[in-house]
Amino acid sequence: MTVTIAKERWSGRCLEAVLGTGSRQVKVGGEATLPFLHFEGEILNPPVVALEVFDASPQEWPDFLCAAYEGVLDDPAAWAKKCVEYGADLVALRLTRIHPDGENASPEEAARVAAAVAAAVDVPLIVLGCGVGEKDAAVLPEVANALAGKNCLLGLATQENYKSIVAGCIANGHAVIASSPLDINLAKQLNILITEMNLDPDRIIIDPSIGALGYGIEYAYSIIERVRTGALMGDKMLAMPVILLVGQEVWKTKEAKTPDAPEWGEQKKRAVLWEVATAVALIHAGGHIAVVRHPESLKHIKAHITKMMQPQQY
Amino acid sequence: MALTGLEIYKLLPRTNCKECGQPTCLAFAMQLAAGKVSLEKCPHVSEQAKEALGAASRPPIALVKIGAGERVLEIGNETVLFRHEKRFEHPAGIAIKVADNLSAAELASRVETINRLCFDRVGRTHCVDLVAVENVSGDPAVFAAAVKAVKEKTELGMILISEEPEAVAAALAAVAAQRPLIYAATAANYEKMVALAKQHDVPLAVKGENLAELAQLVEKVVAAGAKELVLDTGARKMNQVLADQTQLRRQALKRFRPFGYPSIVFATDPDPVRRVTEAAVSLAKYAGIVVLDTVDPAEILPLITLRLNIYTDPQKPIAVEPKIYEIGAVTPQSPVFVTTNFSLTYFCVAGDVEASRVPAYILTVDTDGTSVLTAWAAGKFTPEKIAAALNESGIGDRVGHRKVIIPGGVAVLSGKLQELSGWEVLVGPRESAGIPAFLKQFWT
Numbered sequence: 001m002t003v004t005i006a007k008e009r010w011s012g013r014c015l016e017a018v019l020g021t022g023s024r025q026v027k028v029g030g031e032a033t034l035p036f037l038h039f040e041g042e043i044l045n046p047p048v049v050a051l052e053v054f055d056a057s058p059q060e061w062p063d064f065l066c067a068a069y070e071g072v073l074d075d076p077a078a079w080a081k082k083c084v085e086y087g088a089d090l091v092a093l094r095l096t097r098i099h100p101d102g103e104n105a106s107p108e109e110a111a112r113v114a115a116a117v118a119a120a121v122d123v124p125l126i127v128l129g130c131g132v133g134e135k136d137a138a139v140l141p142e143v144a145n146a147l148a149g150k151n152c153l154l155g156l157a158t159q160e161n162y163k164s165i166v167a168g169c170i171a172n173g174h175a176v177i178a179s180s181p182l183d184i185n186l187a188k189q190l191n192i193l194i195t196e197m198n199l200d201p202d203r204i205i206i207d208p209s210i211g212a213l214g215y216g217i218e219y220a221y222s223i224i225e226r227v228r229t230g231a232l233m234g235d236k237m238l239a240m241p242v243i244l245l246v247g248q249e250v251w252k253t254k255e256a257k258t259p260d261a262p263e264w265g266e267q268k269k270r271a272v273l274w275e276v277a278t279a280v281a282l283i284h285a286g287g288h289i290a291v292v293r294h295p296e297s298l299k300h301i302k303a304h305i306t307k308m309m310q311p312q313q314y
Numbered sequence: 315m316a317l318t319g320l321e322i323y324k325l326l327p328r329t330n331c332k333e334c335g336q337p338t339c340l341a342f343a344m345q346l347a348a349g350k351v352s353l354e355k356c357p358h359v360s361e362q363a364k365e366a367l368g369a370a371s372r373p374p375i376a377l378v379k380i381g382a383g384e385r386v387l388e389i390g391n392e393t394v395l396f397r398h399e400k401r402f403e404h405p406a407g408i409a410i411k412v413a414d415n416l417s418a419a420e421l422a423s424r425v426e427t428i429n430r431l432c433f434d435r436v437g438r439t440h441c442v443d444l445v446a447v448e449n450v451s452g453d454p455a456v457f458a459a460a461v462k463a464v465k466e467k468t469e470l471g472m473i474l475i476s477e478e479p480e481a482v483a484a485a486l487a488a489v490a491a492q493r494p495l496i497y498a499a500t501a502a503n504y505e506k507m508v509a510l511a512k513q514h515d516v517p518l519a520v521k522g523e524n525l526a527e528l529a530q531l532v533e534k535v536v537a538a539g540a541k542e543l544v545l546d547t548g549a550r551k552m553n554q555v556l557a558d559q560t561q562l563r564r565q566a567l568k569r570f571r572p573f574g575y576p577s578i579v580f581a582t583d584p585d586p587v588r589r590v591t592e593a594a595v596s597l598a599k600y601a602g603i604v605v606l607d608t609v610d611p612a613e614i615l616p617l618i619t620l621r622l623n624i625y626t627d628p629q630k631p632i633a634v635e636p637k638i639y640e641i642g643a644v645t646p647q648s649p650v651f652v653t654t655n656f657s658l659t660y661f662c663v664a665g666d667v668e669a670s671r672v673p674a675y676i677l678t679v680d681t682d683g684t685s686v687l688t689a690w691a692a693g694k695f696t697p698e699k700i701a702a703a704l705n706e707s708g709i710g711d712r713v714g715h716r717k718v719i720i721p722g723g724v725a726v727l728s729g730k731l732q733e734l735s736g737w738e739v740l741v742g743p744r745e746s747a748g749i750p751a752f753l754k755q756f757w758t
Contacts, residue, residue, distance in 0.1 A: 003561075005561060006564040006568065213616055215662075218628070221598070225397075226396075254665060255616075263433070264615055265613070269612045273612060276590070277594045281620060281624075284595055296587075304588075310551075
């Protein structure tokens with residue numbers, strides 16, 4: 001009996017999104033097949049990896065994670081440069097200081113920090129708010145303004161606060177992260193609402209609100225698989241690339257935070273593996289942009305992607 | 315392909331007698347199609363229908379058992395490409411390599427370490443499944459001695475890695491009753507390997523250089539009489555492994571019989587992160603057995619966890635019993651936390667309460683195993699339900715105070731809950747990780 005390679009004939013494909021400007025521009029998406037199945041469809045771009053930068057020295061990071069950024073933790077622009085030296089495809093600036101329960105920094109202040117970081121690096125910039133919907137809706141349009149024309153990725157826009165953020169992106173030429181709580185219908189609905197404001201569909205990136213390995217990763221895994229198959233079957237409102245906020249989930253797990261333990265092994269090795277395994281599993285589900293924190297995680301994820309981008313022999 | 319509910323329905327007696335426990339024959343047919351009940355439940359089904367359904371309902375991927383006794387590993391019987399289509403049935407086996415040229419002491423210590431690769435995950439213990447003894451020495455006597463020594467040290471099932479029939483025969487003499495997996499039959503040795511597998515009634519791995527050669531070899535092996543098979547496509551580079559595993563699963567589901575068996579994948583890269591990464595991808599993408607060459611718990615823990623996650627039934631949230639749980643040496647002054655009975659939620663809260671070193675009660679409310687915010691959004695975590703749990707669980711008799719701590723994510727419930735229950739409601743942190751700090755500040 002001869003073996004005939006089983007190939008799916010997909011009718012749709014993922015949208016391709018372009019972030020940043022100039023020589024370090026990043027393109028994601030555009031696949032006409034499931035992750036890394038080169039034998040049945042074109043894969044235009046590899047998944048990419050971003051490193052996170054905080055606007056203030058992070059308080060709860062383990063020492064060995066802080067050590068990777070020694071000397072730059074108080075200077076977001078220098079920190080961002082370090083990320084690029086480590087090989088990050090993009091830099092993700094997290095605006096922690098704007099949190100209303102914390103420093104409650106003003107939109108103008110946040111915009112100044114974002115502009116300084118954008119000026120320091122030539123890779124595309126992702127700017128993440130503090131997670132409080134109202135405050136992000138006030139701050140991100142100001143950031144969008146300060147970064148006009150730099151083609152950044154701003155978020156998170158949710159069903160409650162997307163309007164001002166999307167308006168800021170349209171006016172200043174940015175892309176937006178549309179965030180929904182682990183629900184494919186809500187993800188689709190938010191994409192529809194955003195495109196109804198006349199932002200082009202290829203300016204939207206889906207955030208499915210992932211959980212880390214051991215903390216609900218399987219929900220995100222299946223949602224992302226359904227987003228990808230939806231796109232390949234021709235659903236235009238599920239064809240957007242997917243962002244994975246891996247670092248923020250992984251570094252609050254017990255497995256990453258517990259010191260060396262005989263039954264769990266060395267902490268640093270375990271924590272980096274937790275970050276790599278979470279990112280890689282979700283990239284294989286169909287994720288496009290993985291945002292991680294440890295430079296070693298970045299290195300290993302990128303090496304894996306390079307290997308997976310080699311076509312198969314059939 | 316498997317039959318649909320309607321196709322099965324046409325073969326049933328259509329009496330709607332309800333004796334199968336289902337309200338109608340159509341409902342029974344739907345349950346059969348979903349694999350949730352067996353045909354024997356229907357007492358009136360005709361022999362003819364049984365035959366037709368039996369043949370069609372034969373699993374596209376055979377079930378293979380490795381090992382004996384309590385620690386037997388069952389793999390195969392899978393029916394879907396994506397876990398959200400139904401579920402992944404039998405968690406992949408994780409095997410750890412042991413070379414036969416180790417000294418007796420090294421070998422004993424390695425096997426003992428493998429035995430200890432067990433981890434508590436959401437209240438249950440999950441372990442590695444197999445010890446893969448490799449004939450590195452090339453000497454049948456050394457191999458047989460090592461296999462025997464491993465058997466004496468562990469209850470786990472074994473894989474005998476050697477392409478020399480002579481070495482496998484020597485090893486099988488000592489451990490055939492443990493039903494090890496023979497690895498592997500190749501184009502060069504398959505006749506002798508099949509004879510050994512038949513003689514000892516043990517499962518046999520079949521290794522091809524590529525998919526086409528594998529399919530031909532499987533046909534020869536099956537014709538020679540071997541039944542329980544595990545497939546190795548020969549791919550060792552990860553991009554090819556992913557494609558081959560996808561092909562095996564897809565073609566098996568399309569009823570291409572030579573590929574209707576579980577598979578084995580080797581993730582033995584010398585770089586630790588790389589081998590864990592490759593093993594992780596294989597666990598998510600259809601492998602039946604993943605073989606690793608490490609005993610470091612930091613490498614095995616993420617893989618055990620990923621396997622548990624991926625093989626969780628998406629239709630069935632894992633729940634704990636809704637009741638009062640005691641953490642530490644509780645007293646009538648201990649704080650009372652309320653949360654849902656979703657096991658992931660409960661074990662997060664329990665772990666963080668434990669970390670605070672303050673003995674406490676956790677009262678889990680029955681939310682059908684959904685998380686705090688999911689249950690809240692679905693109206694399953696309401697002030698009424700929490701008040702009822704507080705009053706009916708008997709927690710009031712166990713503590714002297716009347717203070718209850720609710721999750722920060724559902725702070726809006728506090729007013730109504732206070733009114734309904736008569737308990738003073740404290741709003742805790744949004745994340746359970748904040749519990750130790752919260753207790754330090756608000757509970758003395």
